[in-house]
Every structure is written in structure tokens, then in C-alpha cells.
Amino acid sequence: MELLDNMALGFGVALSWSSLLACLIGVTVGTFIGVLPGIGPLAGISLLLPLTFTQTPVDAIVMLAGIYYGTMYGSSTAAILLNLPGTVTSAVVCFDGYPMAKQGRAGVALAMTTFASFIGGCFSIVLMMAFAPPLVAVASSFGSPEYFSMTILGLLAASTLSAGSPIKGIAMVVVGLLVGMAGTDVNSGYDRFTFGVDEFLDGVNIVVLAMGMFGVGEIFWNFTEGQKSAQVEKVDVSWKALMPSRRDWKDSAFPIGRGAGLGAVIGILPGAGAAIASFIAYSVEKRVSKHPEKFGTGVIEGVAAAESANNSAAQAAFIPTMALGIPGSVTMALILGALLIHGVQPGPLVMTTNPELFWGLIASFWIGNALLLVLNLPLIGVWVRMLTIPYHVLYPGILFFICLGAYSSQNNPFDVFLVIAFGVIGYGMRVLQLPAAPALLGLVLGPMMEEHFRRALLIARGDATVFLTQPISAGLLLLSVILVVSTVRSSWKKRRRAAEPTAAA
Amino acid sequence: MKIIATLAAAGVVAGLTAVPAAAQFPDRPITWVVPYTPGGITDTGSRIIAEVLGKELGQTVVVENRPGAGGMVGTEYVARAEPDGYTILYGTQGTMAANVSLRKALKYDPLTDFAPVHGMGASVNTVVTYADAPYSTIQELVDYGKAHPGELNFGSAGVGTSTHLSMELFKTIAGIEGLHVPYKGSAPAMNDLLAGRVDVLFDYPVSSLGHAEAGTLKVLAVNSPERIAILPDAPTLAESGYPDATAGSWSMIMVPAGVPEDRMKILTDAAEKAIRSDTVKNYYEKYGSTLLLVKGDAATDFIEAEIDRWADVIATAGVPKQ
Amino acid sequence: MTDEPDAMGEPDGKPVRIAGFNVVELVGGGVLSAVGIAAAIASANYGLGTLRQVGPGMFPMCLGIVLALMGVAVIFDGRRSMSVAPRAPWRPILAICAGLAAFGLLVERMGAIAAIVGLVVLVGFAEPKFRPKTLAGIALAAIAFMSVLAWAFYGAVNIQLLPE
Incomplete structure (x- = not known):
């Protein structure tokens, strides 16, 4: 009954007035920041950080954490309405969310992302409460061979991301991997593909790339003859029209469940993160779906799985941060820094030395997720009305937000010019029918894959069997092989089935 | 048109009369460029100092993050900024000293493009190993390393960072061989250290402390001149017999070269008061850092000496110049 | 041609x-x-x-x-493949690129207000019909939004509204 005691302790802390207020402020600011493309959780957290100096450690961390997962909720809004991803994770929501908006189902997509976020987040919280210590052990058992094998599995799954020709899909994954090589090489300190530009030393900023390719590229596309934007004459903002139908729920139930599970597993790994979780959840749904060809045209499963995985991973990421003192992302590092300022030393002892903080935070996640649900559902009607704005009024506004996001993410005008370049490239790719989604995943996974491959060999002194002698790594590689074999077999079957009628005729 | 001309003339007059009134510097907010992403020790530290410094100056000090290329993007920006005292920079051991030897095409010169205002903190590295390692002191580590040449893995937070360079310095002075395994920041390196995938890590006191208390890692030494308050049991490298391996990174408030004398004095005095304040002192202590109390010519000499020192380390360690 | x-x-x-x-x-x-x-x-x-x-x-x-x-x-x-490339809309593409570039060039030299005006005016040429009134409205709204943001998020969003 330790779990119940812990929960009682946690809720006792999180239900105090000051914690509730901190949580409310956090998630509200987070939602607002998330809706603005390009202004990520980092800006929000660093802004409110000084405010937390006078708070108790629990209230401080509850508020900062609220901003973080509040941003995750909000960031899908611009992705669905305008094809404008403010974070890498929300780029996945663009794939099917924006086509849904074009079909006039923006409200359903937004509502489903809110529910999926809530369910994914809650799933992860339960998992954390019940199994935090063993999960921590899993996280620390992942070394470079394991990470490398995981990226292989992820990339194979990605080759199915795009709708068109599989060859183009794989080619674009390779393009993404290559773009990911740009910048200072972690293993040697060499600069690659930087063309003497300092801004490229840190590699290509993925958010800038996504805003250019998806956001600006989409505007060019809308100006192309015969294309239509998501703009509509009139929207039905009745509760019934905005809420997912029974059928939508039936389609989404399993994807949300699978997404939540995948997100939790991937989110625990300190080096992986929510972006990879949502990409992989989307690929998995496409693979298990009865109608994979419809993915990318506005199927609700794609939106639901990606969003559930994303939020599940976002919550799970707190496990390595709190319990190991190992932040998986810059945002997590910032939250760790806030803990330190308050004199809480994160590490293996945090659960025993500061149980009220650890369990209070986890309980606050629940409260925060519930608050976000209440906060976001009524907003959907407001967001959907935005689509009635005529396009000639809307597009300059979208471009303004793109500029604002690109510039303020690093206070560097260079990123605005980068957005132009990626917008033109994105449009060119669309004309040539080269899909952008696999390239984006290649870009996310590429640096990870190379870094871990080389480090694994470095530590193993050049012994390439290390990928097979480590059990987790070997298991992941085995899964990859099964994936390839099953793909080849099913496509062979399909081809034979397609050939049969001709033979009969 | 007349109105505009009058306004313009008034503007010119106001601009002219504003010059002698510069004694009231600063009369508008000061921008403090921090060339790193928000978060992390650097940024948090700057925000705490900014608040105290702002109070001393009677003007807000706004922290502006201009990250990129290990601090070079923001540093270059300040090198080109107007030297009017309203733009100040967070300078570090990396951007102001090590980069001179690490970067072929450095677009600024730390000594001629900048002037130091006041030192901030000197941070140390901890030398840590995993809990079951067969050595518990620096001497045992060196003996082990000599008995098993090339077998030890030394982790760092990245090629060219202070953790890497301090580690190379130590390896050279102690005369042991070991493989350098670079990571992208100290967090993933710590993950591999705890699991024993790397043997020794040059880390920061903050991230070592929690694990040291829990007994999941052993602190072999700190590389500061004296023991640090948050890890009082960890001996220094000097105590362990390697005084020359003492190193670490530091930070300093800088301005673009050419800021008028009187403004420089106002800035320096305010910075000195801010750095010596209890708020800042406590903050640095919590992070296992010490205050770097240098200003004026002493600060310039300090930077010069650091540039030479890291040039030697980088040359000995064979870190490629980019 | x-x-x-x-x-x-x-x-x-x-x-x-x-x-x-x-x-x-x-x-x-x-x-x-x-x-x-x-x-x-x-x-x-x-x-x-x-x-x-x-x-x-x-x-x-x-x-x-x-x-x-x-x-x-x-x-x-x-x-x-039956793929057909669409006719590229050169005028909107050029107008939008120019507008974005204007923002990038102006935002630090002349401040955000000038940058927004430059952006909105230039991207306005993407439409076959230039609509000065609509664009002025958008620019004003954007400036108002930016001002509120710069004020509310002072310290996190460092945007100069006017040249120094």
C-alpha cells in the first residue's frame, strides 16, 4: 500500500492553495506560449524562473513543469490550423491534423489532441507512480549500442511515413540524415557542412526548418493554382460539430493507448525525447492500420497517436530528470537548475530525502492535465473561428508569426533568412513530390544515430559485435529484422495478388 | 512638413545635449548578452547577477540569450556592438581564452575587441568515477592507469569544453593513457559513468553532488586550488600530488572595447558590489564555484595568461583546430 | 518564353x-x-x-x-509516374520572400515596428490586388500584438520595437 500512501502524500501537497495556483499559472502560460509558433517552453520557463525564487520548492517546480507540459498541449493548435509547427513534436500533428482542418474537421482534430494529450499524460503518470524505481533502472541500462539500435528501428519504421513511393520515402530519410550531419561533430569536434557560417556550427535548427518547410511552403502552395487552404466560409461551432463522434473515438481508442505506451517507454530514456516518441507512434499506427494509404490525408488515428505519445513522453521525461539527476533535454536541464536554486539536490536520493516534492509534483501533473482539459476545450471554438478569416488577411498574419517565432527563438535574424531558404526548398520538394516528413525524422534521429554508433565502437575498441552481444541492443536489432522481413513479405504478397487477376484474364 | 522638421531639429538638439548628460549613465536598460541557451548554469547565474547588478546601477539589466556555436555567435555580436556601455557580455573561459587556440577563423580578438569589467565566478571540475571502480583515490587511479595502459575511458562534456581540456591536462601531467570519450553535455556522460561504461568523468560539482551523497559514484578529487564547501571531503588535485593539473573554467563581465572611462568605472563599481553581494556569493557557493574577484588591468592580465595556458594544453592534447 | x-x-x-x-x-x-x-x-x-x-x-x-x-x-x-508539376506562382513567392527578408534585415537595425511594416507591405504584393487598407489593419494588429508581447514577456522576448 506504499503507492496509496505516496499518492496521499502527493495530493496532500499538490492540493494546497498555493500549489493549485502555481499549477494554474503554469499551465495557462504554457498553453499560451505553446500556441505561438517558435516560442518554446524554454522562453516561458526562463521568464517565470525569477518569479519562483520566492516560492517554496514544490510550488516552483509545479509551476515550471506546468509550463512545460502546457506548451505541449498548446503547440498542436497552430500545427492543425495553419500547418505551422512550433515544436518538432507538433510537426507530426501537422501530417494529418492540417488535412483534417482542410476538410473542415479542425475542431474535431483539436478536441482529439486535447483528449489524447490528457489520456497519454495520465497513463504516464500512473506508470510513474507505480513503477518509478524499476523504470529508472531501464533508463540507465541504455548505453550507446542500445541507442544506436533504437534509432535503426525508428528509421526503418519511418520509411513508411510518407504516402507516395517508398523509394522516395527512404531517399528523403537519407536527406534528413545528411542535413543532421551539419555542424560540429560531437565525437571529433570537426565542423561539417557549415560553409564557414557560425550559425551552422550547432547544426540546423529543426524548428526553423519545420516552420519554413511546412509553414512558408504551405503558403506558397496555397498560392499555386488550383490549391485550397484550410479557410472556410462558415464554421459550425456547436459542441456537437467540434467534439469527436463515436466513430472518431472508436478509431482513436487503440492508437491513443499504443501511443501512450510507446511515449512512456521512449520518454524515460534520457537521450530520446518526445519528438521521437510521436514520430514512432505515428509510424506504428500507419503500419498496423487497415488503410495505411489514408495516412497523411487527414485520418484521426495519426493525430491521436502522435499527440498521446508526445504528452506521455513529456511526463515520463521527468523520471530520469528527478530520479537520476540526468536531464533528457534542455528544458529538463532548466527545471533541474530551478530545483538546485531551491536547494533540492536531484539524484537517486530525491525520492527519500524530498518525498513531498517528488510525489507532490507527480500529483500536480494530474491536476495540471485536468486543468488543461478544462482550459483547452472551450478554446477550440475560438481557434476554429480563426479559419473563417479570409486568406488574404490570414497569410500576412501567419508570416508575421513565423518571423516572430524564427527571430525570437535565438534572437538571431539569421534564422529568418533560414526560414526563407527552407520555405523555397520545401515548396520545391512538394513540386517534385519528395515528401518532407521522412526527412524531418531523419534529421531528428540522424545525429543521435551517428553519435551513438561511433561512441559504441570507441568504447568497444572497434569491436562491431557489441551491437549483438548487448541483449537490449540485440533485441532491438532483431525487431528491426522482423520489421523488414514482414514489410518485404506483405509487399510481395500484394504484388502477387495484384498479378493474379491479370494472369486469370 | 514644418512639424517634422521642427521635431527632427529638436531631436538633434536633444541628441547633442545628451552627450554632456552622460554622467547620469545609465539612463536606460542595459542589455546583457548571454551567448548560451536559456537554462543551464550560465543563464541562471546571469539572471541572478542581473537582478543585483540592476539594483546597483539603478536600471534594469535585461538578459538576452544569443546562443550558437559554443558562445561564438553572441560574442561576435557584442564585439560589433556600440561601445556605449549599454551592451555587456557574459564572457567565459571558452569564448575568451580557449577558442583562440581552438578556432582557426575566430572573428573577434578577446584582448583587442573587448575590455573586462569584472570577474564573476570560477568553477571547478570534479574528477569522479563509478561506485565499484577498483580505485578510490587519484593515486590509485594513476597506478591503475599505468598498469592498464589505454584501457581507461575518460568522459567529457564535449570536445574543447573545460571538462575535456582539464582532463587532457591531468592525463598529460599524471602521465597516464586513456581514451577520450566525448559526450554532448555532461548529462549523458553521467548516465554512462553511473553504468560503468566510462571509467572517469571530469564533471561539475552540482551534478556530482547528488550521486556522491547517494553513494552511486566516488569523487576522486576536485581540480580547484582549495577544497570546495559543498564537497568538503574531496581532496584537491594539488593535495593528491598534481598541483599543476589545477584548472577550471571562469566567467567575466565584458564590454566591447572603447567604452568611455567614466562609464567603465560606473559599470565596474556596480559589478564589484553585485558580485560581492550575499545573493551572488550564496548562489555560486551552492554550485561549488568560487568568486573571481578581478577587474581592470588585473583582469586583462588574467585573460592573457589563460589564453597562453590553454594554448599549451590544446597543443599537448592534440585537439584539432577548426 | x-x-x-x-x-x-x-x-x-x-x-x-x-x-x-x-x-x-x-x-x-x-x-x-x-x-x-x-x-x-x-x-x-x-x-x-x-x-x-x-x-x-x-x-x-x-x-x-x-x-x-x-x-x-x-x-x-x-x-x-503520372506526376505533373504545377505552375509555380512566381509573384507570390518573390513577394513573400522579399517580405520575410525585409523583416530579417530591419528587425535589429530599425526595430520591430519598421520590420513588421516592411513585411506586411511586401507580402501584400503576393495578392493580384494590393489592398492597402487591409494590410494597414494587419500591420497595426501585428504591432499591437508585438508590443503587448514585448511588454508582458519582458526579459524572455527581447524585441526592440523602435530603433535605439
Whole structure:
């Protein structure tokens, strides 16, 4: 009954007035920041950080954490309405969310992302409460061979991301991997593909790339003859029209469940993160779906799985941060820094030395997720009305937000010019029918894959069997092989089935 | 048109009369460029100092993050900024000293493009190993390393960072061989250290402390001149017999070269008061850092000496110049 | 006076072919191959290293070669493709690029207000009909939004509204 005691302790802390207020402020600011493309959780957290100096450690961390997962909720809004991803994770929501908006189902997509976020987040919280210590052990058992094998599995799954020709899909994954090589090489300190530009030393900023390719590229596309934007004459903002139908729920139930599970597993790994979780959840749904060809045209499963995985991973990421003192992302590092300022030393002892903080935070996640649900559902009607704005009024506004996001993410005008370049490239790719989604995943996974491959060999002194002698790594590689074999077999079957009628005729 | 001309003339007059009134510097907010992403020790530290410094100056000090290329993007920006005292920079051991030897095409010169205002903190590295390692002191580590040449893995937070360079310095002075395994920041390196995938890590006191208390890692030494308050049991490298391996990174408030004398004095005095304040002192202590109390010519000499020192380390360690 | 896209697709939507290859796929595959070859050549300078110490050039080199081959595969795979390239909207593309560039150039030199005005005016030329009143309204709204943001998020969003 330790779990119940812990929960009682946690809720006792999180239900105090000051914690509730901190949580409310956090998630509200987070939602607002998330809706603005390009202004990520980092800006929000660093802004409110000084405010937390006078708070108790629990209230401080509850508020900062609220901003973080509040941003995750909000960031899908611009992705669905305008094809404008403010974070890498929300780029996945663009794939099917924006086509849904074009079909006039923006409200359903937004509502489903809110529910999926809530369910994914809650799933992860339960998992954390019940199994935090063993999960921590899993996280620390992942070394470079394991990470490398995981990226292989992820990339194979990605080759199915795009709708068109599989060859183009794989080619674009390779393009993404290559773009990911740009910048200072972690293993040697060499600069690659930087063309003497300092801004490229840190590699290509993925958010800038996504805003250019998806956001600006989409505007060019809308100006192309015969294309239509998501703009509509009139929207039905009745509760019934905005809420997912029974059928939508039936389609989404399993994807949300699978997404939540995948997100939790991937989110625990300190080096992986929510972006990879949502990409992989989307690929998995496409693979298990009865109608994979419809993915990318506005199927609700794609939106639901990606969003559930994303939020599940976002919550799970707190496990390595709190319990190991190992932040998986810059945002997590910032939250760790806030803990330190308050004199809480994160590490293996945090659960025993500061149980009220650890369990209070986890309980606050629940409260925060519930608050976000209440906060976001009524907003959907407001967001959907935005689509009635005529396009000639809307597009300059979208471009303004793109500029604002690109510039303020690093206070560097260079990123605005980068957005132009990626917008033109994105449009060119669309004309040539080269899909952008696999390239984006290649870009996310590429640096990870190379870094871990080389480090694994470095530590193993050049012994390439290390990928097979480590059990987790070997298991992941085995899964990859099964994936390839099953793909080849099913496509062979399909081809034979397609050939049969001709033979009969 | 007349109105505009009058306004313009008034503007010119106001601009002219504003010059002698510069004694009231600063009369508008000061921008403090921090060339790193928000978060992390650097940024948090700057925000705490900014608040105290702002109070001393009677003007807000706004922290502006201009990250990129290990601090070079923001540093270059300040090198080109107007030297009017309203733009100040967070300078570090990396951007102001090590980069001179690490970067072929450095677009600024730390000594001629900048002037130091006041030192901030000197941070140390901890030398840590995993809990079951067969050595518990620096001497045992060196003996082990000599008995098993090339077998030890030394982790760092990245090629060219202070953790890497301090580690190379130590390896050279102690005369042991070991493989350098670079990571992208100290967090993933710590993950591999705890699991024993790397043997020794040059880390920061903050991230070592929690694990040291829990007994999941052993602190072999700190590389500061004296023991640090948050890890009082960890001996220094000097105590362990390697005084020359003492190193670490530091930070300093800088301005673009050419800021008028009187403004420089106002800035320096305010910075000195801010750095010596209890708020800042406590903050640095919590992070296992010490205050770097240098200003004026002493600060310039300090930077010069650091540039030479890291040039030697980088040359000995064979870190490629980019 | 034939624009490139015109050469790729007839107005009636029939794909254009050269020697049996669809031009869209030919160009797409060609671009991929060219990028692959360029990457492979560039990475030859980075050092391939050994299995024990894999160099910074190994991965990009392999990826470049794979991409070059994939490009050829795309060309052949697309022989039966019915792809038609749309006519590129040059005027909107140029107007929007110019507007974004104006924002990038002005935001630090002249402040955000000037940058917004530059952006909105130039992107306004993307429409066949220039609408000064609508654009003025958008610019005002954007400036108002930016001002509120700069004020509310002072310290996190560092945007100069006016030149210093």
C-alpha cells in the first residue's frame, strides 16, 4: 500500500492553495506560449524562473513543469490550423491534423489532441507512480549500442511515413540524415557542412526548418493554382460539430493507448525525447492500420497517436530528470537548475530525502492535465473561428508569426533568412513530390544515430559485435529484422495478388 | 512638413545635449548578452547577477540569450556592438581564452575587441568515477592507469569544453593513457559513468553532488586550488600530488572595447558590489564555484595568461583546430 | 518564353516525358543524386577514420553514396509516374520572400515596428490586388500584438520595437 500512501502524500501537497495556483499559472502560460509558433517552453520557463525564487520548492517546480507540459498541449493548435509547427513534436500533428482542418474537421482534430494529450499524460503518470524505481533502472541500462539500435528501428519504421513511393520515402530519410550531419561533430569536434557560417556550427535548427518547410511552403502552395487552404466560409461551432463522434473515438481508442505506451517507454530514456516518441507512434499506427494509404490525408488515428505519445513522453521525461539527476533535454536541464536554486539536490536520493516534492509534483501533473482539459476545450471554438478569416488577411498574419517565432527563438535574424531558404526548398520538394516528413525524422534521429554508433565502437575498441552481444541492443536489432522481413513479405504478397487477376484474364 | 522638421531639429538638439548628460549613465536598460541557451548554469547565474547588478546601477539589466556555436555567435555580436556601455557580455573561459587556440577563423580578438569589467565566478571540475571502480583515490587511479595502459575511458562534456581540456591536462601531467570519450553535455556522460561504461568523468560539482551523497559514484578529487564547501571531503588535485593539473573554467563581465572611462568605472563599481553581494556569493557557493574577484588591468592580465595556458594544453592534447 | 514548370506539365495535366522518363521524377531524382554526390565529395576531406575510431567523414560519405544511388532509383521508379508539376506562382513567392527578408534585415537595425511594416507591405504584393487598407489593419494588429508581447514577456522576448 506504499503507492496509496505516496499518492496521499502527493495530493496532500499538490492540493494546497498555493500549489493549485502555481499549477494554474503554469499551465495557462504554457498553453499560451505553446500556441505561438517558435516560442518554446524554454522562453516561458526562463521568464517565470525569477518569479519562483520566492516560492517554496514544490510550488516552483509545479509551476515550471506546468509550463512545460502546457506548451505541449498548446503547440498542436497552430500545427492543425495553419500547418505551422512550433515544436518538432507538433510537426507530426501537422501530417494529418492540417488535412483534417482542410476538410473542415479542425475542431474535431483539436478536441482529439486535447483528449489524447490528457489520456497519454495520465497513463504516464500512473506508470510513474507505480513503477518509478524499476523504470529508472531501464533508463540507465541504455548505453550507446542500445541507442544506436533504437534509432535503426525508428528509421526503418519511418520509411513508411510518407504516402507516395517508398523509394522516395527512404531517399528523403537519407536527406534528413545528411542535413543532421551539419555542424560540429560531437565525437571529433570537426565542423561539417557549415560553409564557414557560425550559425551552422550547432547544426540546423529543426524548428526553423519545420516552420519554413511546412509553414512558408504551405503558403506558397496555397498560392499555386488550383490549391485550397484550410479557410472556410462558415464554421459550425456547436459542441456537437467540434467534439469527436463515436466513430472518431472508436478509431482513436487503440492508437491513443499504443501511443501512450510507446511515449512512456521512449520518454524515460534520457537521450530520446518526445519528438521521437510521436514520430514512432505515428509510424506504428500507419503500419498496423487497415488503410495505411489514408495516412497523411487527414485520418484521426495519426493525430491521436502522435499527440498521446508526445504528452506521455513529456511526463515520463521527468523520471530520469528527478530520479537520476540526468536531464533528457534542455528544458529538463532548466527545471533541474530551478530545483538546485531551491536547494533540492536531484539524484537517486530525491525520492527519500524530498518525498513531498517528488510525489507532490507527480500529483500536480494530474491536476495540471485536468486543468488543461478544462482550459483547452472551450478554446477550440475560438481557434476554429480563426479559419473563417479570409486568406488574404490570414497569410500576412501567419508570416508575421513565423518571423516572430524564427527571430525570437535565438534572437538571431539569421534564422529568418533560414526560414526563407527552407520555405523555397520545401515548396520545391512538394513540386517534385519528395515528401518532407521522412526527412524531418531523419534529421531528428540522424545525429543521435551517428553519435551513438561511433561512441559504441570507441568504447568497444572497434569491436562491431557489441551491437549483438548487448541483449537490449540485440533485441532491438532483431525487431528491426522482423520489421523488414514482414514489410518485404506483405509487399510481395500484394504484388502477387495484384498479378493474379491479370494472369486469370 | 514644418512639424517634422521642427521635431527632427529638436531631436538633434536633444541628441547633442545628451552627450554632456552622460554622467547620469545609465539612463536606460542595459542589455546583457548571454551567448548560451536559456537554462543551464550560465543563464541562471546571469539572471541572478542581473537582478543585483540592476539594483546597483539603478536600471534594469535585461538578459538576452544569443546562443550558437559554443558562445561564438553572441560574442561576435557584442564585439560589433556600440561601445556605449549599454551592451555587456557574459564572457567565459571558452569564448575568451580557449577558442583562440581552438578556432582557426575566430572573428573577434578577446584582448583587442573587448575590455573586462569584472570577474564573476570560477568553477571547478570534479574528477569522479563509478561506485565499484577498483580505485578510490587519484593515486590509485594513476597506478591503475599505468598498469592498464589505454584501457581507461575518460568522459567529457564535449570536445574543447573545460571538462575535456582539464582532463587532457591531468592525463598529460599524471602521465597516464586513456581514451577520450566525448559526450554532448555532461548529462549523458553521467548516465554512462553511473553504468560503468566510462571509467572517469571530469564533471561539475552540482551534478556530482547528488550521486556522491547517494553513494552511486566516488569523487576522486576536485581540480580547484582549495577544497570546495559543498564537497568538503574531496581532496584537491594539488593535495593528491598534481598541483599543476589545477584548472577550471571562469566567467567575466565584458564590454566591447572603447567604452568611455567614466562609464567603465560606473559599470565596474556596480559589478564589484553585485558580485560581492550575499545573493551572488550564496548562489555560486551552492554550485561549488568560487568568486573571481578581478577587474581592470588585473583582469586583462588574467585573460592573457589563460589564453597562453590553454594554448599549451590544446597543443599537448592534440585537439584539432577548426 | 517558357517557364520551367510549363515545360514539365501540359495545361491539360498530361505528364511530360523525356526519353520515357517523367520530367518531374527526372528532376527530383537528379537533385537527390547531385546532393548525394556533393555530400560524398565534401566528406572525403573530413577523414574516414577506422572502425576503432570512426572519423567524421565516414557517415556523410556513406549517406552521400546511398543518396546518389537512391536518386537514380527514383528516376527509374518514376518511369510510369503520372506526376505533373504545377505552375509555380512566381509573384507570390518573390513577394513573400522579399517580405520575410525585409523583416530579417530591419528587425535589429530599425526595430520591430519598421520590420513588421516592411513585411506586411511586401507580402501584400503576393495578392493580384494590393489592398492597402487591409494590410494597414494587419500591420497595426501585428504591432499591437508585438508590443503587448514585448511588454508582458519582458526579459524572455527581447524585441526592440523602435530603433535605439
